[in-house]
Amino acid sequence: MAAVRRRSGSEPVEKFAEGADERQELFNRIAPVYDKLNDVFTLGMHRMWKKWSISLSGAKEGDKVLDVCCGSGDLSFLLSEKVGMNGKVIGLDFSKELLQIAATRQREHGRSKPCYKNVEWLEADATNLPFPDSYFDAATIGYGLRNIVDRKKALEEMVRVLKPGSKLSVFDFNKSTSKVVCRIQDWMIDYIVVPVASWYGLTSEYRYLKNSIKEYLTGSELEKLALEAGFSQVKHYEIAGRTMGNLVATW
Numbered sequence: 327m328a329a330v331r332r333r334s335g336s337e338p339v340e341k342f343a344e345g346a347d348e349r350q351e352l353f354n355r356i357a358p359v360y361d362k363l364n365d366v367f368t369l370g371m372h373r374m375w376k377k378w379s380i381s382l383s384g385a386k387e388g389d390k391v392l393d394v395c396c397g398s399g400d401l402s403f404l405l406s407e408k409v410g411m412n413g414k415v416i417g418l419d420f421s422k423e424l425l426q427i428a429a430t431r432q433r434e435h436g437r438s439k440p441c442y443k444n445v446e447w448l449e450a451d452a453t454n455l456p457f458p459d460s461y462f463d464a465a466t467i468g469y470g471l472r473n474i475v476d477r478k479k480a481l482e483e484m485v486r487v488l489k490p491g492s493k494l495s496v497f498d499f500n501k502s503t504s505k506v507v508c509r510i511q512d513w514m515i516d517y518i519v520v521p522v523a524s525w526y527g528l529t530s531e532y533r534y535l536k537n538s539i540k541e542y543l544t545g546s547e548l549e550k551l552a553l554e555a556g557f558s559q560v561k562h563y564e565i566a567g568r569t570m571g572n573l574v575a576t577w
């Protein structure tokens with residue numbers, strides 16, 4: 327693997343992890359602490375939010391479903407329980423390190439969660455999905471679309487691989503139009519997230535998070551982009567004090 331370029335943490339955040347390769351390296355670097363820090367920062371609430379997002383996807387027993395940007399597998403495992411032993415889950419991500427953590431979690435929970443055998447991990451890019459047209463009954467993407475450089479291409483790929491009438495559930499931070507909500511997000515990142523991340527030598531990686539939210543799309547902009555990508559019905563919901571949001575797009 328190419329030598330990982332380390333930043334002193336003093337570069338302007340706007341310039342950090344601009345390209346897909348840099349983001350891939352970023353997620354490979356944060357992989358060892360990603361799950362633990364998410365539980366710490368949200369007091370475990372992110373797991374409840376992800377369950378909500380899965381419920382909005384329409385995934386059901388026996389379905390074949392795709393979790394894009396699956397990372398360490400949180401949504402993939404929730405989908406696994408939803409579709410059951412007769413269903414199939416593909417967890418797709420371009421971070422080898424996070425996929426290895428997902429596979430380890432799958433093995434470790436193999437006995438208590440036999441349905442996890444229905445999950446398959448795939449190292450691939452969300453903007454070039456290696457699947458035929460109209461292949462999946464539902465798809466999810468959690469904290470992923472915001473991190474994809476070519477978001478419209480990724481959404482167009484998700485339209486292509488979904489069966490007509492099926493849904494994509496997009497969970498992420500909410501780029502709120504409320505100054506109060508933006509201040510809550512900024513305060514949490516500046517005074518809790520980044521200082522804690524710095525204990526692990528990941529200051530820049532978690533400082534990137536703040537800029538990625540500022541560069542993200544509002545709920546109405548996400549709805550517009552999904553329609554442009556080919557979805558026929560769209561609806562964006564806000565949760566967690568409007569700090570998080572979920573777009574449901576139907577093909």
Ligand SMILES: C/C(=C\Cc1cc(O)c2ccccc2c1O)CCC[C@H](C)CCC[C@H](C)CCCC(C)C
Pocket residue numbers: 356360364367368371372469472473514515519531532534535538566567569
């Ligand atoms: C689970 C969280 C973040 C996932 C995550 C997503 C990314 O894109 C990253 C990119 C780079 C590095 C790390 C990540 C990453 O971890 C949530 C993190 C915590 C939030 C920043 C702050 C928590 C918000 C409050 C708990 C919301 C509650 C408000 C209250 C209910 C009014």
Ligand SMILES: C[S@@+](CC[C@H](N)C(=O)[O-])C[C@H]1O[C@@H](n2cnc3c(N)ncnc32)[C@H](O)[C@@H]1O
Pocket residue numbers: 346349350353394395396397398399400401418419420421424450451452453467468469470473474475
């Ligand atoms: C914040 S993590 C989210 C992981 C998981 N969905 C969750 O909810 O915890 C973002 C994930 O998106 C992946 N990612 C970003 N851009 C990608 C792309 N173009 N193709 C595939 N994966 C991508 C990263 O590797 C990372 O695993």
